[in-house]
Amino acid sequence: ALVTSQLFYKETSTLAPLLRSMTAPYIMANVFQTLWTAAFRPKYSSTWNKYVSFGMLSGIAYSLSRAHKKFVSTAVPYNQWEYLIFGLPIALHFGWTTAASLVNLNGCVSQIDDVSPQTVAWTGHLSVLAATLLGLYITWERRAPIYGLVISWALTAVKDGMSKRIAATADAPATAVGVYGAKTQERLSRVGAVLNTGLSVLVTGMMVLAHRGIGGGSTSGSSTATNIIP
Numbered sequence: 001a002l003v004t005s006q007l008f009y010k011e012t013s014t015l016a017p018l019l020r021s022m023t024a025p026y027i028m029a030n031v032f033q034t035l036w037t038a039a040f041r042p043k044y045s046s047t048w049n050k051y052v053s054f055g056m057l058s059g060i061a062y063s064l065s066r067a068h069k070k071f072v073s074t075a076v077p078y079n080q081w082e083y084l085i086f087g088l089p090i091a092l093h094f095g096w097t098t099a100a101s102l103v104n105l106n107g108c109v110s111q112i113d114d115v116s117p118q119t120v121a122w123t124g125h126l127s128v129l130a131a132t133l134l135g136l137y138i139t140w141e142r143r144a145p146i147y148g149l150v151i152s153w154a155l156t157a158v159k160d161g162m163s164k165r166i167a168a169t170a171d172a173p174a175t176a177v178g179v180y181g182a183k184t185q186e187r188l189s190r191v192g193a194v195l196n197t198g199l200s201v202l203v204t205g206m207m208v209l210a211h212r213g214i215g216g217g218s219t220s221g222s223s224t225a226t227n228i229i230p
Helices: 016-038 047-072 080-110 117-141 145-168 182-211
Strands: none
Touching: 016 047, 016 080, 047 080, 080 117, 080 145, 117 145, 117 182, 145 182
């Protein structure tokens, strides 16, 4: 949509400067996306090469973060349709690639020869904590509830996966890879999902009130009151 829009928005459009500022990071996100698909070649499936896919996914997330920040911090007003065309897809993909990067990292660690259960478990725990904190920070600082909800969705998926694993491995040794730390992972994911959902709802409410002129204006990192859902 961001590419196609260049054909329909004139240079004199009030939205043109915003679209230009988003173009460079958006192009970089697509470059990293292309390189990520190449990382599935067999030669990138062993040793340190397997971390290339994690690096490319992280590059996508970072690039989309820059484009997302341009969009939510603009002083240029946009309507609901323009948000649905430009803002929503960026926020969704930014959130998804953030979560996917961490999932990919965990997959890489779990494939290490003779990896210890503790290493796998702590990588998972730290990844959930990172996702939770990133979700909370971006949601609050940028007034971006959609990002927080995507992170919440991802953490809920982790929680559900851990619950199924715990039930399926009830008779397995507690120190086995994938079993060790599963209950802690499930709890951390549940808490992270609840926190991100709660903050996303709170931020949405604050934005609605600000849009109606109730309870104060915008804060650091937020867009103007006109742009109600960044």
